[in-house]
Amino acid sequence: MVFVTRQAHFNAAHRLHNPEKSEEWNASTYGKCNYPNWHGHNYIIKVTVAGNPDPETGYVIDLGKLKQIMKDQILDPCDHRNLNLDVPFLKNIIPTSENLVKVFFDQLKDQVEAVASEGSVLYSVELFETERNIAEYCPFKHTIIK
Amino acid sequence: MVFVTRQAHFNAAHRLHNPEKSEEWNASTYGKCNYPNWHGHNYIIKVTVAGNPDPETGYVIDLGKLKQIMKDQILDPCDHRNLNLDVPFLKNIIPTSENLVKVFFDQLKDQVEAVASEGSVLYSVELFETERNIAEYCPFKHTIIK
Amino acid sequence: MVFVTRQAHFNAAHRLHNPEKSEEWNASTYGKCNYPNWHGHNYIIKVTVAGNPDPETGYVIDLGKLKQIMKDQILDPCDHRNLNLDVPFLKNIIPTSENLVKVFFDQLKDQVEAVASEGSVLYSVELFETERNIAEYCPFKHTIIK
């Protein structure tokens, strides 16, 4: 099994805020991430596809095609945008990194698997909010839940 | 001459917009950096002090003290904030990296030189908006202007 | 399944030495890592929690709380310390990266799982002794042992 990863980046504003909760709940839950006038990040996204290399091309996926899908599906809608206000597929999503990776995975899955080698799957989406804060969605890594 | 540098980071939202100009001028000058709902960055700041090490301590400046001054003067006012709306010393400043490094230098100079070794000076402030876009203010590097 | 990772760092001295073995055995087994007067590293630690985001907060774990637990349990006892001499929970442990990640995992597990979202688990601890030498402890990644 071979895993192929493409990394890209975008710069966006956001704010953590649950509109169904009080101001007090939001301030105490999210701290400075809840400040009203937004803050932002240089997000780095890594998208991994798992499969077997095509025998003719030697590719699990043409990284040029993966780059283009990531641009169309994630970077163009999100780059230099406000993740709470501007992105149609993030409507009603609290933009924590945990929630973003799940939505990004769903945005990418069909288009990625359509151009990858026979039998390959979108394996994971990893998002670096900063180099210290990272989230990953991967439906294939199972753990023993308590 | 010894140069000592301390690096720190903060995450903020901003937007490039000159309020004295038309919407058209702003859109065509700043492109996606002018989008109305803000975007943001993980800023990295590097502050450099130049001088001679104190013979008793071996320090040009105690980096613990420099870290604290950077926190008080730059990080606390800017981190998780909107650089256009929230920071008193950035009022009426278009927050390009070029403008930010000059203002940050002025914010730091007196306090840094008060705790550095005899004769040392604040030498430069460098700001990484991303790893690809960088600005530095340094009054000591002279170049031949055309 | 979502994986959330927090990265931190500490600077420490250590030496590889098995006191139950001869000087010759130690010198030939550990080479320059056995030098008597210690050496040191800028350790980077990455702690990963696996689970499902809490529907109200969107968090698998509040990274501010994870940061505080890592500070209390790992960074405060280890930073600027000698891992062979100064850290109570490393007593009688040869401080190879392999041994450190296992002990760090045990130091973190209960406190991390107490504040993570319902059903989440401490998934792995990864330690970078340098960017070239890395160890990870993860009880959930099974491999076929020969």
Next chain:
Amino acid sequence: MVFVTRQAHFNAAHRLHNPEKSEEWNASTYGKCNYPNWHGHNYIIKVTVAGNPDPETGYVIDLGKLKQIMKDQILDPCDHRNLNLDVPFLKNIIPTSENLVKVFFDQLKDQVEAVASEGSVLYSVELFETERNIAEYCPFKHTIIK
């Protein structure tokens, strides 16, 4: 289960070209990666061994020995070489990252497992063609193939 990783690098030229296909097929499949006069990369390779630390040494594998095996088996044959023309074990391999990681894994497996702790296995080989394009071969991470 503990995972130990060693990172190294080499600089090489290559070109993607399937000699059994037409010039047109190659140009349209590989784009600029098919340019005739070669291009090159600073490759970074990460090799991971999984096992239990030896109780006497605290090592899953002596990283000095792993470094030497990587040098003998991968770096010496590939560094400053042309991956299409110069490397015996890459003969008839289209040097995509996907194909390289599989071959590198086979080159390393026996020698690595001979010096690792009892029961340890070579777990994965990861290759960074650039920081944006990454491939990994790991026979132990299973995924559900469609």
Next chain:
Amino acid sequence: MVFVTRQAHFNAAHRLHNPEKSEEWNASTYGKCNYPNWHGHNYIIKVTVAGNPDPETGYVIDLGKLKQIMKDQILDPCDHRNLNLDVPFLKNIIPTSENLVKVFFDQLKDQVEAVASEGSVLYSVELFETERNIAEYCPFKHTIIK
């Protein structure tokens, strides 16, 4: 004086070889950098412009314009190419990093200064062949030559 830097990258093949010298001289002077079938690098280039921010835009130079000039003048001719064979402006140049930065500076100077703020100059070009091997050309940093 403010310094603004833009970073970009390209991947290329090259070989160090002085055609006016013997094979023996080349082999002993350049070692593995002289191997006949080429090797390659992920080059990183940093271009710095020095000047005063334009009072209306706050820019020393619009980094979008600088990015485009770097693409036209350096990246498009060099990316995925052979620096000895394919690049018209490198004809008869031995492609050491020292020689490359001087030529790149000359390729960029007029176009960069035409779009930068009044009085600004192209200050330096820095090239990372690897993160360990770096060259910079800067006509403004004077040193005392022996």
Next chain:
Amino acid sequence: MVFVTRQAHFNAAHRLHNPEKSEEWNASTYGKCNYPNWHGHNYIIKVTVAGNPDPETGYVIDLGKLKQIMKDQILDPCDHRNLNLDVPFLKNIIPTSENLVKVFFDQLKDQVEAVASEGSVLYSVELFETERNIAEYCPFKHTIIK
């Protein structure tokens, strides 16, 4: 004027302590850097030579020769050693980064200039104690001292 830089690294233990001062002075001046049982760092050193490329080789300095001089003069004496106890040329030096860069410069100057191109000089030595704490010694960058 072309500037050529070579980067290397070493891992060492140290402690900040002025033996001519009291324990109280040392504890209050150096804080945790004064802890008695040492701590350590992965030091990164960057050495820069300034000059004109030799017309026959295209080199300001053969980086292979610079690498060897750095190994002989700095890395072999310092790597996996205690900077306070083990290094002859650091005897009686308080190992702050400021003091280290000055001593390292003196250790390198004659040997570097002997193999660099005609008229070249050792320009600077930069030392990263961590990525956040950096010192540089450069006798050619003059600043206006107050």
